[in-house]
Amino acid sequence: PRIYIGHRPYKAGTGExxxxxxxxxxxxxxxxxxxxxxxxxxKQEAIRKVxxxxxxxxxxxxxxxxxxxxxxEVIAAYVESLVDQQRAPKTVTKYRRTLARLLDFAGERxxxxxxxxxxxxxxxxxxxxxxxxxxxxxxxxxxxxxKQLYNWxxxxxxxxxxxIVSASPKKPANTLQPCFTPDQVEMLLRLAPIEDLPAYxxxxxxxxxxxxxxxxxxxxxxxxxxxxxxxxxxxGGSGDTTKSGRTRKIPINSKLREILDELxxxxxxxxxxxREATPLIERxxxxxxxxxxxxxxxxxxxxxxxxxFRHAFASMxxxxxxxxxxxxxxxxxxxxxxxxxYYTMYDNIAAEAIETIDYVSKxxxxxx
Numbered sequence: 001p002r003i004y005i006g007h008r009p010y011k012a013g014t015g016e017x018x019x020x021x022x023x024x025x026x027x028x029x030x031x032x033x034x035x036x037x038x039x040x041x042x043k044q045e046a047i048r049k050v051x052x053x054x055x056x057x058x059x060x061x062x063x064x065x066x067x068x069x070x071x072x073e074v075i076a077a078y079v080e081s082l083v084d085q086q087r088a089p090k091t092v093t094k095y096r097r098t099l100a101r102l103l104d105f106a107g108e109r110x111x112x113x114x115x116x117x118x119x120x121x122x123x124x125x126x127x128x129x130x131x132x133x134x135x136x137x138x139x140x141x142x143x144x145x146x147k148q149l150y151n152w153x154x155x156x157x158x159x160x161x162x163x164i165v166s167a168s169p170k171k172p173a174n175t176l177q178p179c180f181t182p183d184q185v186e187m188l189l190r191l192a193p194i195e196d197l198p199a200y201x202x203x204x205x206x207x208x209x210x211x212x213x214x215x216x217x218x219x220x221x222x223x224x225x226x227x228x229x230x231x232x233x234x235x236g237g238s239g240d241t242t243k244s245g246r247t248r249k250i251p252i253n254s255k256l257r258e259i260l261d262e263l264x265x266x267x268x269x270x271x272x273x274x275r276e277a278t279p280l281i282e283r284x285x286x287x288x289x290x291x292x293x294x295x296x297x298x299x300x301x302x303x304x305x306x307x308x309f310r311h312a313f314a315s316m317x318x319x320x321x322x323x324x325x326x327x328x329x330x331x332x333x334x335x336x337x338x339x340x341x342y343y344t345m346y347d348n349i350a351a352e353a354i355e356t357i358d359y360v361s362k363x364x365x366x367x368x
Contacts, residue, residue: 088238212236
């Protein structure tokens with residue numbers, strides 16, 4: 001049949017006559033009139049799709065109408081796929097909350113179908129998050145989740161085309177994070193309560209995450225290998241593995257070995273508390289660290305976190321010329337960009353380093 005393309009007229013809710021910007025195809029076959037949305041505003045793309053329809057009709061196939069998928073169904077299917085992929089429970093929860101917020105926003109704008117969500121709506125949702133007082137990095141992360149939802153739905157042909165494919169949120173610069181100086185680390189370990197000292201030392205001398213400290217077993221300490229032994233990190237994230245899913249070995253510092261040798265073995269876990277050998281509770285240890293920072297007289301003691309030890313470890317690796325390869329391996333990262341984010345330049349060490357530069361030329365003396 002001969003197929004015509006054009007823009008379909010319709011009446012808006014106000015009764016005003018309007019014309020769709022999307023191209024439509026129309027043809028007659030077997031004394032019946034057929035009409036299909038081509039799902040695009042680009043004329044060349046519309047013509048290409050019409051040729052596909054013609055091919056199907058010549059092969060005796062009737063092009064099927066593409067069912068519009070409600071946004072609620074798309075979100076539910078996407079979250080279910082994250083669960084099937086065994087993504088971390090915290091990750092699934094974050095995605096579910098973000099997309100629930102997106103669904104509420106869409107409902108307020110009377111957007112029912114996933115394909116009806118436009119780039120204009122995308123930026124309006126971002127403005128809503130900003131107006132709610134969320135940090136720039138948080139807003140960026142949530143907008144990336146929305147992009148991932150639509151990329152997933154498009155690849156699985158749940159929606160015909162990605163309406164926000166060209167929307168690209170700008171990644172904000174990394175915010176400056178607090179970092180303990182070497183003197184501060186020494187003071188913290190010297191004044192720390194005896195029950196908290198091993199946990200702090202594992203983070204300060206090995207760069208472990210607090211979850212990795214919590215889940216460290218005595219069997220993970222390879223004390224008969226190397227000079228002072230190794231820590232085999234294989235837990236601490238979700239699903240009984242590390243955050244990255246990869247294991248790693250970290251050589252034990254001599255000072256850390258002395259602390260570990262003094263620890264009694266009261267349970268499978270290295271770090272336990274009280275007579276009941278209770279595992280480390282992150283919230284309690286964080287409160288204890290903030291109290292210790294106040295005791296030490298650190299400026300703005302509330303700014304420090306347990307993760308600050310990890311920042312200090314990365315900075316000390318850089319200041320002591322540890323190779324990127326070693327530092328990345330010990331910290332469990334693939335990209336040096338992450339290591340750069342952790343690195344903090346200590347002013348006194350930088351001042352000493354710049355004094356080592358010899359500005360006197362050592363080239364051959366000029367002829368007299």
